[in-house]
Amino acid sequence: MIDELPEYAERVLAAAELIPPGKVMTYGDLAEWLEEGGPRQVGRVMTLYGSAVAWWRVVRADGKFLPGHEQRALAHYREEGTPLKDAGRAATGHMPRLDLRKARWHTEDVSPE
DNA sequence: GTGCTGACACAGG
DNA sequence: ACCTGTGCCAGCA
DSSP states (O other), rough: OOSSSHHHHHHHHHHHSOTTOOOBEEHHHHHHHTSSSSHHHHHHHHHHGGGGGGGGGEEEEOOOOOTTTTHHHHHHHHHTTTOBTTTTTTSSSSOOOOOOHHHHHOTTTTTOO
């Protein structure tokens, strides 16, 4: 439940909550979906309120992780079966990245309302 | 008002 | 794969 927040923030958070497990959306896609603001505005909302929603399903367009949140995000992705680029590869020091080609969620018929 | 900053995106090198 | 610069839109000093 979300209350007492600026309307834009509510919309961003609501949209984030609609992303199904195992899928992700980029900041830019989300902004386009809402037809308001831009990637940076979405990122801003996530900075402020991201902890209230599934923040790991809102990602950068290059598939990299948030510095400092890599482990947490990775744990969620493994749990949800989100496609990772080097999913099969074992630990080698460098973290896997998201395979956006497969993981990106296409909103198509869904409306962020 | 002016300028810097940021959980961004994209093109170059 | 990495780094840099530019464009972008709000928020804040």
